[in-house]
Amino acid sequence: MRLEFGAISKQFGNHQALCDVSLSVPEFQSLAIIGPSGGGKTTLLRIIAGLEIPESGHLSIDGQRVNFSEEFLLSHRRSIGTVFQAYNLFPHLTARENVILPLVKVHGRSTDEAHAVVEALFERFELSRHADQRPAELSGGQQQRVAIVRAIAIKPRFLIFDEPTSALDPEMTAEVLDFIAELRGEGRDLIIVTHNMGFAREVSDHCLFIAEGHVLEEGRSAELFSKPQHPQLVNFLAKVLRY
Amino acid sequence: MDSFVTQKLGRPVGLAAMIFSWGLVALLSTALFSFAFSQLHYGWNWEAIWQYRNKFLQGWLMTLAISAASLLVSLIIGLLAALARRSAFLPVRYSAVLYVEIVRGTPLLVQILILFYVVANAFGMENRYLVGVLALSLFAGAYLAEMIRSGIESIRDSQLESARAIGLTRGQTYHYVIFPQLVRQLAPPLTGQFASIIKDSSLLSIIAVSEFTLNAQEVNAFTYSTLESYLPLALGYLLLTLPISLLSRVMERRFHFAT
Numbered sequence: 464m465r466l467e468f469g470a471i472s473k474q475f476g477n478h479q480a481l482c483d484v485s486l487s488v489p490e491f492q493s494l495a496i497i498g499p500s501g502g503g504k505t506t507l508l509r510i511i512a513g514l515e516i517p518e519s520g521h522l523s524i525d526g527q528r529v530n531f532s533e534e535f536l537l538s539h540r541r542s543i544g545t546v547f548q549a550y551n552l553f554p555h556l557t558a559r560e561n562v563i564l565p566l567v568k569v570h571g572r573s574t575d576e577a578h579a580v581v582e583a584l585f586e587r588f589e590l591s592r593h594a595d596q597r598p599a600e601l602s603g604g605q606q607q608r609v610a611i612v613r614a615i616a617i618k619p620r621f622l623i624f625d626e627p628t629s630a631l632d633p634e635m636t637a638e639v640l641d642f643i644a645e646l647r648g649e650g651r652d653l654i655i656v657t658h659n660m661g662f663a664r665e666v667s668d669h670c671l672f673i674a675e676g677h678v679l680e681e682g683r684s685a686e687l688f689s690k691p692q693h694p695q696l697v698n699f700l701a702k703v704l705r706y
Numbered sequence: 707m708d709s710f711v712t713q714k715l716g717r718p719v720g721l722a723a724m725i726f727s728w729g730l731v732a733l734l735s736t737a738l739f740s741f742a743f744s745q746l747h748y749g750w751n752w753e754a755i756w757q758y759r760n761k762f763l764q765g766w767l768m769t770l771a772i773s774a775a776s777l778l779v780s781l782i783i784g785l786l787a788a789l790a791r792r793s794a795f796l797p798v799r800y801s802a803v804l805y806v807e808i809v810r811g812t813p814l815l816v817q818i819l820i821l822f823y824v825v826a827n828a829f830g831m832e833n834r835y836l837v838g839v840l841a842l843s844l845f846a847g848a849y850l851a852e853m854i855r856s857g858i859e860s861i862r863d864s865q866l867e868s869a870r871a872i873g874l875t876r877g878q879t880y881h882y883v884i885f886p887q888l889v890r891q892l893a894p895p896l897t898g899q900f901a902s903i904i905k906d907s908s909l910l911s912i913i914a915v916s917e918f919t920l921n922a923q924e925v926n927a928f929t930y931s932t933l934e935s936y937l938p939l940a941l942g943y944l945l946l947t948l949p950i951s952l953l954s955r956v957m958e959r960r961f962h963f964a965t
Contacts, residue, residue, distance in 0.1 A: 514870060541873030550864040555887045564882060565872040
């Protein structure tokens, strides 16, 4: 897929989250967005996901202009699978019901059809045992895997992950990252914001480094991680890779 | 002996241990009250009371009707007050705060008297049953407002965000995400509130609403049989509140889930 940002700015109160971001990201299958906390990477991701409206600028996905009106954004969001840090699932519904809800109520599938889809996906990703459990009965890793299944069940154009493992312990992090790597292996398009540099490097073919509201560096991941150019990126990678 | 001790509340209890323990409790309390009543030199006169059985029944039914009406009205008041407390417009929010604090901080008895003799009088409301229902509703509404507010606030922003991300409309979010959780959370305290309203309605006897308590008082005045008038009164209230509190406990167990 391709992305094109044209002078995108977004402000929260006095905080300028994104300043005039203009960039054309060439054909990629998996894009990683990295950078220090509060630098604007999540804001950019949320604008792509249709969850945030920039003050100015425009965005094109695969050459299609995103119209920042609520009607358009609703159908835009419906075409994307988004997974957040944590608490993606509704606590009053079982794992199965969580996946079925958008299929039936948003995408108009019949209940039988939705059940069949969930059955197949849970079977494949070894979640069948947990189908009738509520989120509180699942581990953090299982919850995230169910959230990812919910995101792919609707056959989205692409997937968006916003720090999907930052609320998990290391063992569960591996469980979720393996799952995402598997999806990428299937050829699904995805965009991920992550603090896990090893994973970003391994799973992405293109990478953006964002700090202080600007895209300071971008390029093919293999190069960006092995030969970082911008001093801030050099500094950032040195810091996060030290331990 | 071990089977009579549960290490943790909520652990399943063996049937035999449960029956035996309840039996023990029943035996001890029966013994206590039998002793107390046996010390009493009192000429029981149940025949006089039996003649007034219809009066008891009417009062009991009136209490049930007033409580049911009050529950309904208090739900509406509580919902409005809860929403008002979350209002961005400060005068509305502060009115709700004032209402909740004043009602929860003063005795219901005083509220009934002021509402009936001052407020209702000033506005020409003469129907004491209507004023009674209103007083109980305003009282319970303040408690419900706080329950509903904390119920709404306990639904995390992240859930609303998830609902948006999967493409639910605003209406669908209320329908499938917020409302079901609110109902599950509120069902147990609401039934508990209903039991409270039933008991609190006895205070309406002071403005001469002909409910269960007032009728028992009148029977006492006619027959001079105090205990015979008030024992059926206690029993009549228990008949209403016990099933309700059982229902509340069943619902709590059924709807329980951690967020």
